[in-house]
Amino acid sequence: MKRRTFIAGTAAAATLSLTLSKSLRAMQEKAKNSKYLDTMGLQLWTVRNQLAEDQSATLKAIADAGYKQVELGRVVGSESIVKEARELGMKVTSSFVDWNSVLGNDGEHPELKTIVATAKEWGLEHLVFGYIGKGHRETVDLVKKTAAKANAFGEMCNDADVKLCYHNHSFEFKPIDGETTGFDILMNEFDNDKCKFELDVFWAKIGGWDPIETLKKLDGRITQVHLKDLKEGAEINFDEGTVPHDAFEECGDGSIDMAEIMKVAEEVGALQCHVEQDQSPNPIESMTQSFAHLKGLSS
Numbered sequence: 001m002k003r004r005t006f007i008a009g010t011a012a013a014a015t016l017s018l019t020l021s022k023s024l025r026a027m028q029e030k031a032k033n034s035k036y037l038d039t040m041g042l043q044l045w046t047v048r049n050q051l052a053e054d055q056s057a058t059l060k061a062i063a064d065a066g067y068k069q070v071e072l073g074r075v076v077g078s079e080s081i082v083k084e085a086r087e088l089g090m091k092v093t094s095s096f097v098d099w100n101s102v103l104g105n106d107g108e109h110p111e112l113k114t115i116v117a118t119a120k121e122w123g124l125e126h127l128v129f130g131y132i133g134k135g136h137r138e139t140v141d142l143v144k145k146t147a148a149k150a151n152a153f154g155e156m157c158n159d160a161d162v163k164l165c166y167h168n169h170s171f172e173f174k175p176i177d178g179e180t181t182g183f184d185i186l187m188n189e190f191d192n193d194k195c196k197f198e199l200d201v202f203w204a205k206i207g208g209w210d211p212i213e214t215l216k217k218l219d220g221r222i223t224q225v226h227l228k229d230l231k232e233g234a235e236i237n238f239d240e241g242t243v244p245h246d247a248f249e250e251c252g253d254g255s256i257d258m259a260e261i262m263k264v265a266e267e268v269g270a271l272q273c274h275v276e277q278d279q280s281p282n283p284i285e286s287m288t289q290s291f292a293h294l295k296g297l298s299s
Contacts, residue, residue, distance in 0.1 A: 154194030
């Protein structure tokens, strides 16, 4: 190698190293002293298969990774998870509820009064209305009906000192009336005293909305955030069932600035954050890596 080439290559490497160092310091500054790191949760959908195989070992792995709480996928039927998680020193403050129960589609799903009573018994602080099935979300009227039922459920939750919030996917960001999206309608129709939001930043971004700007739109209307990274260059997709598995990345490996997310989330009043990764070849490794990245941002 010629001396001139060597010097040029060394200078370029040094410049790149300095740039990366500055970028890391900038991210660390954003996340410095983030209140979420002391309460960081894991949404258990991430490890659904592992829980089915060995619940105790999976919950221990979550605690060993550093998570301070877990977010349940359902209320009724999760008694043993709540007990084991708390024995391991993790909190359980939030749980999803079956969307069919909220919409009252049939009698095969837990009744809302049973869900709320169980949530109160366990000392849960949040219930999450996390989905709207196909056939219930395609028109303005359908979305408005769903919002009305959420508001009614939110009133039940309030009576039990539990907060209700709505967790998005990407279908809500699809225009259904001119440029008006389902998410626009939900923002207009939800009574902020009865139903707030749990923003999933992955689904917002793959739905074509900037998650940072979306957080700002929800100032004072958001209680929780799902931290989930999106593969760089992923295309907009409004159908949650057709998103490629490799679009789901560990926090820090994708296109979403998690440090900025946590910074803005705190500014707009979000109370807590949960890591989630819907798809991974090794969910235990993925959730461990994601927590390590978030923790590293504050060091």
